[in-house]
Amino acid sequence: MPLARNRRHQRAVDYWPGFVDALSTLLIAIMFILTVFVVGQFILSREISGRDEVLARLNGQINELTQLLALEKGSNQDLQDSVANLQASLASAEGERTRLQALLSAGAGGQDAAKQQIGTLTQQLDEQKQVSDRALSQVELLNQQIAALRSQIAAVEAALQASEEKDQTSQTKIADLGRRLNVALAARVQELNRYRSDFFGRLREILSDRDNIRVVGDRFVFQSEVLFPSGGADLNPDGQTEMAKLAAALLDLAKEIPPEINWVLRVDGHTDNVALSGSGRYRDNWELSSARAISVVKFLIAQGVPADRLVAAGFGEFQPIAPGDTPEARATNRRIELKLTEK
Known part of the structure; x- marks a missing residue:
């Protein structure tokens, strides 16, 4: 019986991330076209x-x-x-x-x-x-x-x-x-969106099936607990394993993307709204979120990803995706987001 349930779970296809990805891509394309029309006007x-x-x-x-x-x-x-x-x-x-x-x-x-x-x-x-x-x-x-x-x-x-x-x-x-x-x-x-979809598809295949690693819109989201210790910005062993898989998928994809597409992988660090104590290594959530994003970027560079294809950004607690101050909401907001985009 457990074997049958596992097979049904493997056959189930989650269409919702692809649907959200398509809607987000369409919205970006429409905004870009509107911008071009405004400039032309x-x-x-x-x-x-x-x-x-x-x-x-x-x-x-x-x-x-x-x-x-x-x-x-x-x-x-x-x-x-x-x-x-x-x-x-x-x-x-x-x-x-x-x-x-x-x-x-x-x-x-x-x-x-x-x-x-x-x-x-x-x-x-x-x-x-x-x-x-x-x-x-x-x-x-x-x-x-x-x-x-x-x-x-x-x-x-x-x-x-x-x-x-x-x-x-x-x-x-x-x-x-x-x-x-x-x-x-x-x-x-459309071409960049196709490569983004391929990249996310490969990540879904190579990363472990865990609830704290998921796709939200046009971003791949890692919960901070997977990669970092509490209050720290150094990748733990599990985080290094997951980031090594990510680097391998990114290097394979870089060989397929045409050189005329000037793409980058943006790494965004986010924290919850709990203030840090002044005695720690980081004075506030700005420094912590930035340090975590930079730590991921440096690890990817060490794995062979070109530095000019990576961007690190820290947002502190000011871009939450789950409202409220419950433990579940705070855990959801502590995350690392990856987005493949064009410069």
């Missing part, structure tokens, strides 16, 4: 704001040129009215001269007076012609200025259109870059 907003400033300047120049064109058109119309008035005056003077010449031919008595009046009218006519010529010159100059303004407006509109086309091209490139980056990052995350 920030770069895009800077590009668009720069384009908006250029468009605002170009629109301002168009408005100024339009106002100048309106003023020049008004001046041109005034000059044309003056020319029309001068031409009317010229026609009137010519009519008067004709009338006087007729009077001169009709009677010789008023010939001198008529000649004098004709000379005066001829002089006035010459002055009116000179004024008319100057007005026509000003009209021609205004027409040239209007043509130049129209050319400037056409150049500004062409620059505005080119800026809009360039802005659309930049937005298309940014969107394409974002899509390619998302695909690449998703592939990297």
Whole structure:
């Protein structure tokens, strides 16, 4: 009967850690993708704001040129009215001269007076012609200025259109870059998650089936009692045995991970919330948790694990996984966590 129960226990498969591992991996991937989108949105907003400033300047120049064109058109119309008035005056003077010449031919008595009046009218006519010529010159100059303004407006509109086309091209490139980056990052995350799952699977196979060694989310958790004596940070014989198995699994996995994946194994030390006495080797739980994490890292390095693939961190009692102050909760919170992640 005990043999049958052991066989049933071996055939039972615990799917819950894998489910939690998959959910955690999915959450990390989603957070990373959101971060990439935020960065892409920030770069895009800077590009668009720069384009908006250029468009605002170009629109301002168009408005100024339009106002100048309106003023020049008004001046041109005034000059044309003056020319029309001068031409009317010229026609009137010519009519008067004709009338006087007729009077001169009709009677010789008023010939001198008529000649004098004709000379005066001829002089006035010459002055009116000179004024008319100057007005026509000003009209021609205004027409040239209007043509130049129209050319400037056409150049500004062409620059505005080119800026809009360039802005659309930049937005298309940014969107394409974002899509390619998302695909690449998703592939990297999936690849690292696959190796993490392989690593945890190997640890489950090689480590002894004990309740105080388990998987929590994306981390492999050792209870401190397995590795260290109470209040100490030196690995005990059982802890060295378990860590040697861990080092062997990590070295085998390192041979399979591609070099472009910059991975590390993070070792986190945690304690309970019971304050340490001042007479011990460590003054508080910060020092104790850090010393335990460093002790594990140094042992793994001694087993051949590269030092640049290891990170040690101490969290004291400030990251508990079991609430409350019961002995069971404190025992659960005293732990060493291992997490395979990317730098």
